[in-house]
Amino acid sequence: MADAVLLLAHGTADSVEEIPEYLLRVTGGRQLPEVAVEEVRHRFSLIGGSPLTRLTLEQGRLLADELGVPVYVGMRNWKPYIADVVRRMRDDGISRAVVICLAPQNSRTSVGLYRRAVFAAAEGALALRFLDDWADHPLLADAFAERLRAVRDALSAETGAAVPILFTAHSVPCRTVISAPQTSPGGPPEPPDPYPIEAKLTASLVASRISGLTPDGWFFAFQSQGMSGGPWLGPSVEETLTALRQQGVTNLIIQPIGFLCDHVEILYDIDIGFREFAATLGITVRRPDSLNDSRLLTLALADLARKGLAS
Numbered sequence: 001m002a003d004a005v006l007l008l009a010h011g012t013a014d015s016v017e018e019i020p021e022y023l024l025r026v027t028g029g030r031q032l033p034e035v036a037v038e039e040v041r042h043r044f045s046l047i048g049g050s051p052l053t054r055l056t057l058e059q060g061r062l063l064a065d066e067l068g069v070p071v072y073v074g075m076r077n078w079k080p081y082i083a084d085v086v087r088r089m090r091d092d093g094i095s096r097a098v099v100i101c102l103a104p105q106n107s108r109t110s111v112g113l114y115r116r117a118v119f120a121a122a123e124g125a126l127a128l129r130f131l132d133d134w135a136d137h138p139l140l141a142d143a144f145a146e147r148l149r150a151v152r153d154a155l156s157a158e159t160g161a162a163v164p165i166l167f168t169a170h171s172v173p174c175r176t177v178i179s180a181p182q183t184s185p186g187g188p189p190e191p192p193d194p195y196p197i198e199a200k201l202t203a204s205l206v207a208s209r210i211s212g213l214t215p216d217g218w219f220f221a222f223q224s225q226g227m228s229g230g231p232w233l234g235p236s237v238e239e240t241l242t243a244l245r246q247q248g249v250t251n252l253i254i255q256p257i258g259f260l261c262d263h264v265e266i267l268y269d270i271d272i273g274f275r276e277f278a279a280t281l282g283i284t285v286r287r288p289d290s291l292n293d294s295r296l297l298t299l300a301l302a303d304l305a306r307k308g309l310a311s
Contacts, residue, residue, distance in 0.1 A: 004070040004094045005305045007060050008082060008114045009102045011075030012050040012263060016041050018078075025077045036227040043268040052263035053078070055292050056102065059261065059301070062293060066302045069309075070094070076114055086121035096127040098308030100301060102260050104140055105169065105202060106133040107195035109176040129308040135198035136205060139300035144202075145209035146296060147288035148255050152210060155251060155286055163251050163286075164217050165210075166240060167203035169258035170265060171222035171232045196222075196233060202257045219244065223256070223274075224265045237274050245281040252278065253286050260297060262290045 013022035019041050023032055044050065057073050064071035070092070074085035089097065101114045111132045122128055134140065148165070155163045177193035200220055207218045221240040225232040235243075237254070244252065254270055270287055278285045291297045 002092075002094045002096070003309055004072060004089060004092075004097045005060075005063060005067065005301075006072045006074060006085065006089065006097050006099045006118065007056065007063070007102055007301075008074050008076065008099060008118065009052065009056045010263075011078030011081075012052040013044070013078060014053070015049065016045050019044060022078055032227065039227070040264075043264055043272075046272060047264065047267040050263045050267070052261060055261035055263075058293060059102075059297070062298045063301050063305070066298055067305055069305075072097075074118070076117060082114070082117045083121040086118060086126070090122075090125055094126060096309070097129070098305045099128050099130045100134075100304055100308075101130075101132055103258065104137070104260075105135045105195055105198035105258055107172060107176065108193050109172065110195075129311060131304050131308055133194075133198070134300075134304055135202045137300050137304070138205075139296050139303060141202065141205035141209060143291050143294045143296035143300060144206045144255065144257055144288075147291065147294070148206065148253070149210055151286055151288040152213075152253055155253065159251050161251075162212060162217060163253055164219065164244070164249055165207070165213065165253045165255055166237070166244070167206070167218060167220045168223040168237060168254060168256045168270075169199035169203075169220075171225045171234070171236070173226065174231045174233060177233065199258060203255075206255070206257060224269050238277055241274070241278050241281060241283060245283055250282055251284050251286075253288070255288055256290075259290065261292050266290055 013019050020037055023037060023040060060071040060073040072085050072089055074080060074082035076082055099118055101111050103111055115130050115132060152163055172195060177195055203220050207213050219240060221235050221237045222233045223237045225236055254274060256266060259266055275285045
């Protein structure tokens with residue numbers, strides 16, 4: 001049997017001109033208001049484009065070097081598309097693959113879409129082991145803690161006081177995480193979506209690895225609420241920043257725990273949007289480096305892949 005690993009990620013447009021088509025794929029063909037499209041274009045241009053695809057491909061290369069087996073990378077919303085990559089795997093003679101979604105916290109609506117896409121593309125021709133739930137992997141927490149510790153130690157020394165931490169994860173529409181209806185008459189309802197619980201679990205595991213960080217020294221918020229209608233999971237970062245300033249906070253570290261590499265939600269939402277908003281409140285914000293080429297992240301992915309292939 002020929003084994004491989006397939007990494008799945010969200011995908012991003014390669015240029016500002018591709019943003020409208022990209023957003024149509026993200027929304028499943030639903031048109032967004034032109035003002036929303038223009039805002040995404042604006043944010044994309046301010047950061048010089050998203051490095052997500054390049055960084056994810058590099059993560060795949062590092063993992064292949066560690067494992068000694070082929071590692072493929074497929075994107076759900078842009079090139080290289082999952083279907084095209086799975087077709088290439090089949091052409092390459094791959095018969096078994098571990099599939100790792102690069103969103104560690106599981107959600108039926110987001111991770112579930114990746115699962116459906118890859119199994120549909122495989123058409124039963126590949127034996128797939130899909131890993132959709134690794135929010136509590138110790139090496140993932142170690143990787144985030146390594147980046148966070150360096151920034152917190154430096155800022156605490158600079159300010160002469162322990163600096164609080166705001167952990168964040170991407171928000172999702174509230175309707176996606178409530179209990180699903182009963183699957184059959186008289187049957188039990190599906191349990192609530194695990195995403196918000198797993199996001200906070202990852203944050204707590206990272207916090208536990210930071211020396212001197214007490215439970216009242218860290219907070220959690222959901223970021224990057226969408227522009228579509230309906231309520232999204234909160235509290236938002238803006239609401240949390242406002243509350244923290246009222247408590248006297250003037251220095252803060254924002255540590256996202258759901259993103260494994262730089263992209264718009266980090267380089268714009270945190271580094272520009274949240275920093276500017278915090279500055280109007282009198283709060284200075286720092287952010288640890290994203291995991292990107294983290295050795296510990298590579299080891300976490302390698303551990304997942306080896307266990308998946310062994311099973």
